[in-house]
Amino acid sequence: MSKTVLMLPGDGIGPEIVAEAEKVLHKVNEKFNLGLTFEQALVGGAAIDATGIPLPDETLDKARQADAILLGAVGGPKWDQLEMARRPEKGLLGLRSNLQLFANLRPAILYPQLASASSLKPEVVSGLDIMIVRELTGGIYFGQPRGVRELEGGERQGYNTYVYSESEIRRIGRVAFEAARQRNKKLCSVDKANVLEVTVLWREVMTELAKEYPDVELSHMYVDNAAMQLVRAPKQFDVIVTGNMFGDILSDEAAMLTGSIGMLPSASLNAEKQGMYEPCHGSAPDIAGQGIANPLATILSAAMMLRYSLGEEKAAEAIEAAVSTVLDQGLRTADIMSEGARKVSTLEMGEAVLAAL
Amino acid sequence: MSKTVLMLPGDGIGPEIVAEAEKVLHKVNEKFNLGLTFEQALVGGAAIDATGIPLPDETLDKARQADAILLGAVGGPKWDQLEMARRPEKGLLGLRSNLQLFANLRPAILYPQLASASSLKPEVVSGLDIMIVRELTGGIYFGQPRGVRELEGGERQGYNTYVYSESEIRRIGRVAFEAARQRNKKLCSVDKANVLEVTVLWREVMTELAKEYPDVELSHMYVDNAAMQLVRAPKQFDVIVTGNMFGDILSDEAAMLTGSIGMLPSASLNAEKQGMYEPCHGSAPDIAGQGIANPLATILSAAMMLRYSLGEEKAAEAIEAAVSTVLDQGLRTADIMSEGARKVSTLEMGEAVLAAL
Ligand SMILES: CC(C)[C@H](C(=O)O)[C@@H](O)C(=O)O
Numbered sequence: 086m087s088k089t090v091l092m093l094p095g096d097g098i099g100p101e102i103v104a105e106a107e108k109v110l111h112k113v114n115e116k117f118n119l120g121l122t123f124e125q126a127l128v129g130g131a132a133i134d135a136t137g138i139p140l141p142d143e144t145l146d147k148a149r150q151a152d153a154i155l156l157g158a159v160g161g162p163k164w165d166q167l168e169m170a171r172r173p174e175k176g177l178l179g180l181r182s183n184l185q186l187f188a189n190l191r192p193a194i195l196y197p198q199l200a201s202a203s204s205l206k207p208e209v210v211s212g213l214d215i216m217i218v219r220e221l222t223g224g225i226y227f228g229q230p231r232g233v234r235e236l237e238g239g240e241r242q243g244y245n246t247y248v249y250s251e252s253e254i255r256r257i258g259r260v261a262f263e264a265a266r267q268r269n270k271k272l273c274s275v276d277k278a279n280v281l282e283v284t285v286l287w288r289e290v291m292t293e294l295a296k297e298y299p300d301v302e303l304s305h306m307y308v309d310n311a312a313m314q315l316v317r318a319p320k321q322f323d324v325i326v327t328g329n330m331f332g333d334i335l336s337d338e339a340a341m342l343t344g345s346i347g348m349l350p351s352a353s354l355n356a357e358k359q360g361m362y363e364p365c366h367g368s369a370p371d372i373a374g375q376g377i378a379n380p381l382a383t384i385l386s387a388a389m390m391l392r393y394s395l396g397e398e399k400a401a402e403a404i405e406a407a408v409s410t411v412l413d414q415g416l417r418t419a420d421i422m423s424e425g426a427r428k429v430s431t432l433e434m435g436e437a438v439l440a441a442l
Numbered sequence: 443m444s445k446t447v448l449m450l451p452g453d454g455i456g457p458e459i460v461a462e463a464e465k466v467l468h469k470v471n472e473k474f475n476l477g478l479t480f481e482q483a484l485v486g487g488a489a490i491d492a493t494g495i496p497l498p499d500e501t502l503d504k505a506r507q508a509d510a511i512l513l514g515a516v517g518g519p520k521w522d523q524l525e526m527a528r529r530p531e532k533g534l535l536g537l538r539s540n541l542q543l544f545a546n547l548r549p550a551i552l553y554p555q556l557a558s559a560s561s562l563k564p565e566v567v568s569g570l571d572i573m574i575v576r577e578l579t580g581g582i583y584f585g586q587p588r589g590v591r592e593l594e595g596g597e598r599q600g601y602n603t604y605v606y607s608e609s610e611i612r613r614i615g616r617v618a619f620e621a622a623r624q625r626n627k628k629l630c631s632v633d634k635a636n637v638l639e640v641t642v643l644w645r646e647v648m649t650e651l652a653k654e655y656p657d658v659e660l661s662h663m664y665v666d667n668a669a670m671q672l673v674r675a676p677k678q679f680d681v682i683v684t685g686n687m688f689g690d691i692l693s694d695e696a697a698m699l700t701g702s703i704g705m706l707p708s709a710s711l712n713a714e715k716q717g718m719y720e721p722c723h724g725s726a727p728d729i730a731g732q733g734i735a736n737p738l739a740t741i742l743s744a745a746m747m748l749r750y751s752l753g754e755e756k757a758a759e760a761i762e763a764a765v766s767t768v769l770d771q772g773l774r775t776a777d778i779m780s781e782g783a784r785k786v787s788t789l790e791m792g793e794a795v796l797a798a799l
């Protein structure tokens with residue numbers, strides 16, 4: 086039974102890095118006889134330019150039918166002046182919410198070969214391996230009401246709503262407890278329960294859930310403290326679970342601790358383990374079209390996709406091993422370049438991974 | 443004309459560190475003939491224990507009448523089980539909002555004597571000097587409606603409201619532009635304008651305001667990127683301005699970049715420059731009562747108070763010079779201890795500053 090992978094290159098460096106990941110997928114498809122078929126569609130700014138909207142029906146239909154999705158990145162200054170509803174980001178948010186991809190897994194791993202890329206002292210980050218589990222289809226990202234209204238007297242006021250129900254908290258909690266169970270059995274739930282009522286409920290539900298996972302040690306931390314602790318002593322964390330907005334901030338902070346955000350993949354899963362996979366980094370419009378972007382985060386996202394949504398562990402491991410090989414060979418794109426290494430282009434990096442496969 | 447300073451020791455290490463700052467204030471009061479008088483009152487957990495509520499009327503009255511307030515810290519596990527409205531934090535939030543202390547100034551400065559305390563590489567943080575301007579009386583901290591409600595079917599849902607009006611944004615914007623003007627003339631406004639409508643308005647108002655400050659270079663950054671950039675290259679920032687929640691997170695992250703959060707003061711000002719001053723760090727219940735907390739952030743908060751609310755620049759500078767002297771002497775409390783330095787208690791550190799005055 087053939088499985089379908091939908092490729093969504095998106096904007097900025099998206100098309101360049103997805104092209105390399107696609108080659109890698111074709112190669113393992115052949116080598117491991119996976120029987121994958123590939124589709125492609127438009128999302129974000131690319132879709133706006135072609136159709137006027139960031140998430141065309143055709144794209145959404147293809148996404149629903151696909152077994153897994155590989156996304157590059159969306160957004161860029163070209164579309165920054167558009168009103169909220171027509172921005173590239175709405176394409177991404179629309180996919181997340183329509184497919185109910187509520188569980189966003191963002192590993193922050195320091196590759197030993199790239200230890201020197203971090204802005205932190207080696208002893209603080211060496212061996213770093215954190216998994217951030219971010220709720221992705223709720224919270225203030227989707228909360229209603231939202232908008233800008235006029236107050237008496239004509240002054241404008243902007244407003245958004247931060248909202249979570251017990252069941253939303255419980256389902257992301259379960260994903261996080263399960264992930265911790267597979268790892269070092271430590272889960273830190275991040276909230277602002279000393280100020281925000283919605284996160285008081287969050288803390289309560291997490292505490293209740295903990296009874297079902299007696300083998301996992303649950304702790305709670307305020308978000309300001311978590312932002313601090315990630316800088317001070319990131320290795321104290323195993324799995325972190327938090328809401329959409331705090332997860333956006335903390336996962337980017339954690340990714341940057343490694344100094345090599347161009348290496349970090351992510352997965353967004355729904356209850357059926359259908360998933361969208363994308364690099365942690367953005368569309369980097371400043372270097373788009375120059376052929377210098379790092380394709381490895383996207384290639385590693387393809388590996389995550391094979392593992393979590395397609396059940397092809399062997400192919401996933403082969404890709405990860407190939408990436409490790411090219412790093413050992415001293416190949417580096419500009420973002421992770423260091424003295425003594427060989428600087429390569431996006432294309433050369435992709436070819437090197439193919440060769441190592 | 444005598445000016446009044448209200449001391450609010452609060453909880454945890456609060457009483458210990460405020461005691462040292464008070465001695466320092468008494469000393470400069472005498473030395474510079476400032477004519478200050480001192481009052482004391484209860485807030486936070488200490489007030490709950492004595493009166494049942496975190497912000498007694500008597501405290502609020504004294505706060506209104508004072509020319510400036512020096513606060514230690516509030517909160518601790520002892521009061522964590524109380525419902526939201528009766529928690530120690532409500533004492534702090536109540537003071538901020540009743541006195542309309544909307545402008546929170548949080549410097550993140552790396553003291554050259556303490557450079558090795560940072561978890562970041564020396565070249566990344568040496569000379570670091572950022573000012574974070576956080577809006578403190580609005581946003582999601584105070585937005586209505588808020589609470590926990592029951593949905594159809596009996597499930598609970600928590601909700602909070604993130605809200606800003608143009609005038610609230612404008613007044614904090616002015617403070618930030620003025621601060622940038624006094625410094626390196628670079629202001630970075632942090633928002634999430636690609637997702638949150640309230641921050642689209644934020645960005646608009648900041649952009650409008652920029653016309654009045656042509657000498658200041660305004661940039662905009664998404665909060666996730668800001669959390670990342672603070673880790674990657676913090677020295678790119680001069681002044682950062684942002685809302686209450688993002689400011690809470692980013693100011694703690696920025697403070698921790700220095701590795702010596704026990705050194706960082708903060709000021710919360712209203713339109714009349716009346717202000718509340720407090721260390722950036724919390725009440726540290728784990729080390730309370732042991733006499734080992736670092737009093738320098740509170741002593742430096744007293745210096746900020748002399749400068750911003752009491753107009754006593756000379757006395758402020760004298761305190762700052764004394765702090766620098768004790769660091770040069772190699773005196774360190776446990777939190778900033780390093781090899782070769784002399785470890786001192788809270789009391790010894792306070793006495794050393796007095797001696798240096
Ligand atoms: C592009 C943007 C809408 C998105 C988000 O905020 O979720 C991005 O920052 C991310 O983290 O995937």
Ligand SMILES: CC(C)[C@H](C(=O)O)[C@@H](O)C(=O)O
Pocket residue numbers: 279280309517531534690
């Ligand atoms: C104690 C808490 C309510 C407070 C806040 O979140 O504002 C603290 O974290 C701070 O930053 O001053």
